[in-house]
Amino acid sequence: MSPKTPPAEEADESVVVVEGGPKSWAAGIPGVYHSMKPAFEQMGVQRAGKTLLAMNQKDGFDCMSCAWPDPDHRKTFEFCENGAKAVTWEATPVLVEPGFWAEHSLSELRGKSEYWLGMQGRLTEPVYKPAGEDHYHPVGWDEAFSIIAGRLKELESPDQATFYTSGRTSNEAAFAYQLFVRAYGTNNLPDCSNMCHESSGWGMGQTIGIGKATISYDDFAKADLIIVMGQNPGTNHPRMLTALEEAKDAGGHIVAVNPLPEAGLRRYKNPQRIRGVIGHGTQIADQFLQIRIGGDMALLQAVSKRVLDAEAKNPGTVLDHDFLEKHCHGLEELKEHLSQLDEEAVLLATGLRSEEIDELAQRYLSAEKVIITWAMGITQQKKGVATIKEIINLLLLRGNIGKPGAGASPIRGHSNVQGDRTMGIWEQMPPAFIEALGKEFDFEPPSEHGVDAVESIRRMRDGGIKVFVGLGGNLVGAISDSHVAEAAMANTELSVQISTKLNRSHAVTGKEALILPTLGRTEIDMQESGPQFVSVEDTVCAVHASHGTVQPVAPKLLSEVAIVSRMAAAVVGDRVHVDWAGFEHDYDLIREHISHVVAGCEDYNTKIRRKGGFVLPNGPRDSRTFPTPTGKAMLTVNHLEHVERPERTLILQSMRSHDQFNTTIYGHADRYRGIKKGRDVVFVSPEDLAELGLGDGQRVDVHGVYEDGSERVMRNIQVVSYPTARGCAAAYYPEANVLVPLESVAEGSQTPVSKAVIVRLEPSTAA
Numbered sequence: 001m002s003p004k005t006p007p008a009e010e011a012d013e014s015v016v017v018v019e020g021g022p023k024s025w026a027a028g029i030p031g032v033y034h035s036m037k038p039a040f041e042q043m044g045v046q047r048a049g050k051t052l053l054a055m056n057q058k059d060g061f062d063c064m065s066c067a068w069p070d071p072d073h074r075k076t077f078e079f080c081e082n083g084a085k086a087v088t089w090e091a092t093p094v095l096v097e098p099g100f101w102a103e104h105s106l107s108e109l110r111g112k113s114e115y116w117l118g119m120q121g122r123l124t125e126p127v128y129k130p131a132g133e134d135h136y137h138p139v140g141w142d143e144a145f146s147i148i149a150g151r152l153k154e155l156e157s158p159d160q161a162t163f164y165t166s167g168r169t170s171n172e173a174a175f176a177y178q179l180f181v182r183a184y185g186t187n188n189l190p191d192c193s194n195m196c197h198e199s200s201g202w203g204m205g206q207t208i209g210i211g212k213a214t215i216s217y218d219d220f221a222k223a224d225l226i227i228v229m230g231q232n233p234g235t236n237h238p239r240m241l242t243a244l245e246e247a248k249d250a251g252g253h254i255v256a257v258n259p260l261p262e263a264g265l266r267r268y269k270n271p272q273r274i275r276g277v278i279g280h281g282t283q284i285a286d287q288f289l290q291i292r293i294g295g296d297m298a299l300l301q302a303v304s305k306r307v308l309d310a311e312a313k314n315p316g317t318v319l320d321h322d323f324l325e326k327h328c329h330g331l332e333e334l335k336e337h338l339s340q341l342d343e344e345a346v347l348l349a350t351g352l353r354s355e356e357i358d359e360l361a362q363r364y365l366s367a368e369k370v371i372i373t374w375a376m377g378i379t380q381q382k383k384g385v386a387t388i389k390e391i392i393n394l395l396l397l398r399g400n401i402g403k404p405g406a407g408a409s410p411i412r413g414h415s416n417v418q419g420d421r422t423m424g425i426w427e428q429m430p431p432a433f434i435e436a437l438g439k440e441f442d443f444e445p446p447s448e449h450g451v452d453a454v455e456s457i458r459r460m461r462d463g464g465i466k467v468f469v470g471l472g473g474n475l476v477g478a479i480s481d482s483h484v485a486e487a488a489m490a491n492t493e494l495s496v497q498i499s500t501k502l503n504r505s506h507a508v509t510g511k512e513a514l515i516l517p518t519l520g521r522t523e524i525d526m527q528e529s530g531p532q533f534v535s536v537e538d539t540v541c542a543v544h545a546s547h548g549t550v551q552p553v554a555p556k557l558l559s560e561v562a563i564v565s566r567m568a569a570a571v572v573g574d575r576v577h578v579d580w581a582g583f584e585h586d587y588d589l590i591r592e593h594i595s596h597v598v599a600g601c602e603d604y605n606t607k608i609r610r611k612g613g614f615v616l617p618n619g620p621r622d623s624r625t626f627p628t629p630t631g632k633a634m635l636t637v638n639h640l641e642h643v644e645r646p647e648r649t650l651i652l653q654s655m656r657s658h659d660q661f662n663t664t665i666y667g668h669a670d671r672y673r674g675i676k677k678g679r680d681v682v683f684v685s686p687e688d689l690a691e692l693g694l695g696d697g698q699r700v701d702v703h704g705v706y707e708d709g710s711e712r713v714m715r716n717i718q719v720v721s722y723p724t725a726r727g728c729a730a731a732y733y734p735e736a737n738v739l740v741p742l743e744s745v746a747e748g749s750q751t752p753v754s755k756a757v758i759v760r761l762e763p764s765t766a767a
């Protein structure tokens with residue numbers, strides 16, 4: 001394998017080329033073609049074959065692009081276009097060469113886009129930037145760990161450091177990392193989930209006692225109705241389209257609730273089927289509710305009210321009385337609350353017609369088994385937690401939890417974000433976990449809650465947190481209020497990034513900075529006891545092994561487990577008795593401890609070696625047991641609120657294009673939305689454009705409108721006339737993060753409100 005030079009930078013990333021509006025179908029032949037081409041071009045036939053064909057197979061590695069589960073019967077090509085992009089991006093033999101660091105200063109790197117940074121290729125050796133200097137230089141692994149140990153040991157309190165995790169980290173690395181952090185003395189374990197499905201964890205935790213999906217993969221095909229809310233599976237979970245297609249084949253119906261007519265929700269051409277390849281594919285959504293941003297809570301209350309009204313008309317025939325009596329609290333209060341629901345307020349909040357809501361209610365009432373799935377359109381809202389509680393209300397009314405073909409299903413983002421939480425990556429792990437951890441390793445872990453992602457940034461900004469360690473991810477690129485976040489990071493004494501490739505968080509750093517390059521999931525992980533595998537948990541609580549299949553891109557890389565273990569040995573080796581070297585040599589040792597500490601993981605080493613792995617227990621799903629304080633599920637009363645929009649403003653959401661993975665930008669197209677090139681766009685409906693006196697293709701400045709009068713603006717953005725819901729707009733994340741105030745968070749979960757910023761568009765002042 002010979003290192004290649006990175007693909008040349010495109011001349012001007014701000015150029016926009018638009019081509020013909022939203023596509024009405026997703027995947028199909030272009031899907032297959034688009035998946036394979038870059039892999040073969042960039043990796044060569046052999047490496048491409050070894051990676052793509054091993055993806056999501058029982059003896060291969062787990063795709064790192066999303067947390068979608070694998071079916072029991074795997075196909076030869078068990079991957080999607082975007083999974084193939086993720087693998088190509090990681091397994092590429094393009095390398096950051098040793099001369100790179102002398103050639104490029106940090107000041108220069110700060111002027112580069114995420115696309116450019118990622119395109120420089122894989123990181124190959126540890127590098128260090130001393131305080132006061134503008135360049136990184138190569139450093140030995142031992143020296144890197146001793147710098148970290150020196151700075152961490154100097155702090156007055158362990159709470160002056162924060163330890164971030166992004167959701168690609170394996171269970172083994174995550175378990176070792178949280179042990180290290182708690183042994184060091186803090187619960188400061190923020191993660192990407194704080195910005196993602198945190199609202200799901202809160203909403204479900206407070207109602208059914210567990211923040212995880214109550215369904216398994218097979219339930220999709222058994223459902224009579226699947227409601228997909230605030231989610232764009234065609235781009236972000238493409239293999240979910242196969243499950244939706246199977247559900248339709250079995251007679252189920254699908255409803256999509258979204259301000260945008262997303263391609264995958266309309267029609268799906270399955271590349272694995274003749275019909276998909278040559279025909280029109282399967283029409284996915286039987287009903288499309290084009291909701292106004294932030295209107296889902298009102299919609300759900302209105303549907304629940306219709307369900308209760310139907311029961312009142314025909315008592316004893318609509319609700320699942322048996323289930324409600326045996327397993328739930330709060331029906332009377334909910335009835336009372338919804339009896340006062342103001343239909344006008346609902347129509348205003350949702351932008352829908354009464355008949356559309358009637359139709360959805362009718363579909364819900366005619367279905368015996370209903371699944372509701374959701375993602376960022378629901379969680380990244382001020383009322384995200386309350387909206388999820390309304391999802392649970394609606395499901396509980398007809399006993400749609402804990403029976404085949406029914407349930408609540410948050411669809412997770414990062415491929416192991418759920419597993420990381422199971423392993424203890426959370427600033428608020430429950431006392432039972434903390435106690436078990438302390439008992440297993442004979443130490444007293446801190447019991448006070450730590451800080452989440454937003455609170456970490458606040459404390460870094462204010463000087464309370466002085467050291468930042470990131471196990472993967474790109475916190476300053478991913479979190480809200482980019483300028484505030486960057487100033488906060490620059491205000492730390494030391495920042496450490498454990499990464500596969502360059503991103504913004506390597507250019508915006510603490511006074512001292514380290515980059516520690518790591519193996520990716522595609523790569524063979526050879527340790528003293530032989531090749532290692534790791535394990536991950538998908539969005540429906542299935543845990544399985546992941547084996548790397550190709551040679552590492554560079555000899556000096558260490559695995560995440562090795563990096564965490566060596567860092568821990570350097571920092572807390574003299575304080576707690578943990579066989580850190582043993583962890584690195586044989587991951588079975590870590591799994592042995594996981595068996596003793598993590599509920600549901602008993603006998604982990606045996607269960608994880610079963611073909612296809614095992615499924616974690618889940619009370620609501622398995623036996624209608626609800627681990628809440630009362631042992632019952634809670635129907636809840638939630639005060640309705642919608643996003644207020646002053647005249648001549650729009651509600652802006654920030655979302656993913658088809659050519660990115662979070663802050664990683666693979667390319668500049670968004671095929672399904674008709675964007676051929678360019679990311680500096682804002683999608684607005686033709687009616688709103690006419691009302692605002694703006695034209696398709698015009699350049700505008702997007703000004704955030706805030707109650708405190710503060711100024712945030714995204715300049716020189718091209719307007720794209722697009723059939724989004726009235727009063728709404730959409731732009732791409734992470735660019736739009738500059739518009740989301742750090743203080744704008746979901747009530748309860750503190751998830752940044754990335755999907756609802758009030759904006760005013762002004763003709764651009766840029767030349």
Ligand SMILES: Nc1nc2c(c(=O)[nH]1)N[C@H]1C(S)=C(S)[C@@H](COP(=O)(O)OP(=O)(O)OC[C@H]3O[C@@H](n4cnc5c(=O)[nH]c(N)nc54)[C@H](O)[C@@H]3O)O[C@H]1N2
Binds near residue numbers: 082235376755
């Ligand atoms: N290829 C690829 N795959 C990915 C990722 C990626 O970046 N690229 N990211 C991964 C991660 S970490 C995550 S969390 C998931 C994210 O998966 P998604 O949640 O699908 O991601 P977004 O692009 O944020 O899309 C949000 C969707 O919600 C809709 N929406 C916005 N506001 C509202 C609202 O108020 N109500 C309703 N009903 N809908 C609304 C938007 O129109 C859009 O369709 O994907 C994961 N998979």
Ligand SMILES: Nc1nc2c(c(=O)[nH]1)N[C@H]1C(S)=C(S)[C@@H](COP(=O)(O)OP(=O)(O)OC[C@H]3O[C@@H](n4cnc5c(=O)[nH]c(N)nc54)[C@H](O)[C@@H]3O)O[C@H]1N2
Binds near residue numbers: 195376472473740
């Ligand atoms: N405005 C707005 N903001 C958002 C969102 C939004 O929809 N809108 N979405 C939010 C969501 S859902 C999420 S999950 C966060 C994402 O936040 P993060 O998880 O922090 O961001 P990513 O872009 O996924 O991180 C990418 C980096 O991870 C590193 N990496 C990749 N693979 C590996 C690996 O195997 N090991 C290690 N150690 N490092 C690796 C690479 O260096 C890469 O540059 O962003 C959030 N921010």
Ligand SMILES: [Mo]
Binds near residue numbers: 192195197412413414
């Ligand atoms: Mo996410």
